[in-house]
Amino acid sequence: MTNGLHIVVNVILSLFALGFIVWMFIRSLKRSHEPAKLVVKWIGTLGVGAVVFFVALPAFVRGGGDAIFGLMVTLVMGIVMNIIWRNSIIDAIAKPFTSLYDGGDEEIEAKPYYSIAKARRNRNKPLEAIMAIREQLAKFPNDLEGVLLLANIQAEDLNDLPGAEITLNNFCNARGVPDRQVVSALTQLADWHLKKSVDVDAARAALQQIVDRFPDTEVALRARQRLAHLGGVEENLLAAHDRQAMAVPEGVNNIGLLDSTTFLQPKEIDPGKLAAAYVKQLEAHPHDSEVREKLAAVYARDFKRLDLATLELAQLINEPRYSAKQIAGWLNQLANFQVELGADAETVTATLQKIVERFPNLPAADLARRRLERVRLEIKGKQEATGVKLGVYEQNIGLKYGSPRKQ
Numbered sequence: 001m002t003n004g005l006h007i008v009v010n011v012i013l014s015l016f017a018l019g020f021i022v023w024m025f026i027r028s029l030k031r032s033h034e035p036a037k038l039v040v041k042w043i044g045t046l047g048v049g050a051v052v053f054f055v056a057l058p059a060f061v062r063g064g065g066d067a068i069f070g071l072m073v074t075l076v077m078g079i080v081m082n083i084i085w086r087n088s089i090i091d092a093i094a095k096p097f098t099s100l101y102d103g104g105d106e107e108i109e110a111k112p113y114y115s116i117a118k119a120r121r122n123r124n125k126p127l128e129a130i131m132a133i134r135e136q137l138a139k140f141p142n143d144l145e146g147v148l149l150l151a152n153i154q155a156e157d158l159n160d161l162p163g164a165e166i167t168l169n170n171f172c173n174a175r176g177v178p179d180r181q182v183v184s185a186l187t188q189l190a191d192w193h194l195k196k197s198v199d200v201d202a203a204r205a206a207l208q209q210i211v212d213r214f215p216d217t218e219v220a221l222r223a224r225q226r227l228a229h230l231g232g233v234e235e236n237l238l239a240a241h242d243r244q245a246m247a248v249p250e251g252v253n254n255i256g257l258l259d260s261t262t263f264l265q266p267k268e269i270d271p272g273k274l275a276a277a278y279v280k281q282l283e284a285h286p287h288d289s290e291v292r293e294k295l296a297a298v299y300a301r302d303f304k305r306l307d308l309a310t311l312e313l314a315q316l317i318n319e320p321r322y323s324a325k326q327i328a329g330w331l332n333q334l335a336n337f338q339v340e341l342g343a344d345a346e347t348v349t350a351t352l353q354k355i356v357e358r359f360p361n362l363p364a365a366d367l368a369r370r371r372l373e374r375v376r377l378e379i380k381g382k383q384e385a386t387g388v389k390l391g392v393y394e395q396n397i398g399l400k401y402g403s404p405r406k407q
Contacts, residue, residue, distance in 0.1 A: 041084050041085065041088075044080070044084050045081065045084060045085075048077045048080055048081055048084075051073065051077055052073070052074060052077050055070070055073055056070040056071075056073040056074045056077070057070070058070075059073065111140070112136035112137070112139065112140045112143050112145070112146055113136065114132070114133060114136060114145065114146060114149055116132045117129040117130075117132035117133045117136070117149065118149075120132060121153060121157065126153050126157040126158055129153055130150060130153055130154075133146050133149055133150045133153075134150070137150070141174070142171070142174055142176060142177050144171075144181045144184065144185070147167060147168065147171045147185065148184075148185070148188060150167055151164040151167040151168050151185075151188070151189075152164070154167060155192050155196060159196075161192060161193070161196050161197055164189075164192065165189060165202075168185045168186070168188065168189050169189075171185055172185050172186060172209075179214060179219075182213065183210055183214070183219050186206050186207070186209050186210050187206075187207075187210070189203075189206045190202075190203040190204075190206035190207050190226070191203075193206065200230050203230060204227060204230055207223045207226055207227050207230075208223075208227070210223040211223050211224060211227075216321070217321065218321045218322075218323070220321075221287060221319075221321045221322070224285070224287040224288075225285075225287055225288055225289060225290070227285065228281070228284075228285030228287065228288035228291070229288070229290075271298055271302035271303065274298055275295060275298045275299070275302075275303075278291050278292075278294055278295040278298065279295065282295065289316055289322070289326075292312050292313075292315065292316055293312075293313070293316065293330070293333070295312050296308075296309040296310075296312035296313045296333075296337075297309070299312065300337040300340065300341060301340075304341055306337055306338065306341040306343065309334075309337050310334060310337075313330050313333060313334045313337075316330045317330050317331060317334070317354075324358075324359045324362055325362070325364070327358070327359075328355050328358075328359050328362055328364035328365075328368075329364070331351055331352070331354055331355050331368075332352075332355065332364065332367075332368070334351050335348050335351045335352050335371075338351060339378055339379055339382050340382065342383070343379075344379075345375050345376050345379055348375050348378075348379065349372060349375050352368045352371055352372050352375070353368075353372065355368040356368050356369055356372075
């Protein structure tokens with residue numbers, strides 16, 4: 001190795017050693033409970049090292065009586081080092097055992113505590129509870145638990161829904177708030193508008209914020225489905241708040257002497273009218289999966305139209321924002337309709353195979369695999385159970401989107 005290369009290697013090793021020593025010093029200083037005392041110890045250690053290097057070591061090199069002097073100096077410096085570091089050495093040896101009980105030097109994660117606020121709320125002191133919450137939120141301004149607790153006290157205990165709305169909106173508009181927490185806050189706000197003030201328009205506005213802020217996501221899809229059903233919610237809530245006397249018709253006299261009571265049975269809803277109502281709902285709210293699923297069932301079971309039922313379920317199955325569990329359920333439902341309405345084994349097999357291919361790790365895939373083994377037996381059993389040829393229905397029954405009409 002050349003002299004130049006030797007010098008470079010020594011310099012690199014020296015710098016590495018120096019850097020390691022500095023890192024150890026800084027790390028020890030940060031973790032120490034008495035940093036000033038630690039600095040004094042390091043200064044003393046450097047002094048001891050200087051004495052050994054500049055006094056004792058040269059004496060050893062000279063030999064003779066100087067070597068004995070160097071040995072004595074080294075022993076004295078060892079005693080000094082023992083005095084400086086003995087407590088630290090004892091702590092280092094005992095720490096693995098004491099840490100089992102006191103947790104050691106592991107830092108406690110800083111987080112807000114709302115036990116005082118909850119206790120004050122339980123004692124029916126909402127204003128004092130709000131003060132305690134605000135003290136914590138001053139330190140942790142984007143803490144969802146604290147914001148929801150504050151808004152809950154405002155809405156539930158103080159009947160101050162506008163104040164709760166301001167609290168949640170400020171939270172949702174703050175920087176750095178995770179999307180899922182924004183969704184939780186806006187969903188809670190919509191629930192309060194429906195529960196506290198029966199204000200469907202305000203609830204609709206809160207849910208629409210989810211749709212606008214997170215388009216083309218699963219949460220937006222769920223919000224659209226809730227929006228589709230707010231009309232019915234409004235009617236139910238208003239009916240609960242404004243109940244009117246309902247006239248009860250007089251019962252039939254001598255019902256036990258009648259030849260037949262079939263006229264007393266409730267009339268079934270006309271499937272055509274039901275399908276038309278579902279179609280109308282879907283024209284206004286195309287993301288209403290519940291109604292679309294019901295429409296597919298009406299097409300299949302009441303009108304024996306597998307083609308129309310398949311079109312409706314296909315729209316749900318091909319929507320990627322629905323959960324895997326939902327899509328697997330709709331594929332299973334489609335397979336049921338295919339078996340009931342006489343589809344061939346290849347068609348049913350292809351439908352069940354989609355569950356296995358798309359969701360191989362779901363329990364639904366295991367059920368589909370077992371069902372694939374007995375598809376032909378299932379179809380044969382259904383055919384034998386039917387036994388009677390089904391009637392012929394109109395091919396264009398007027399149930400497609402648009403006004404019902406015959407052709």
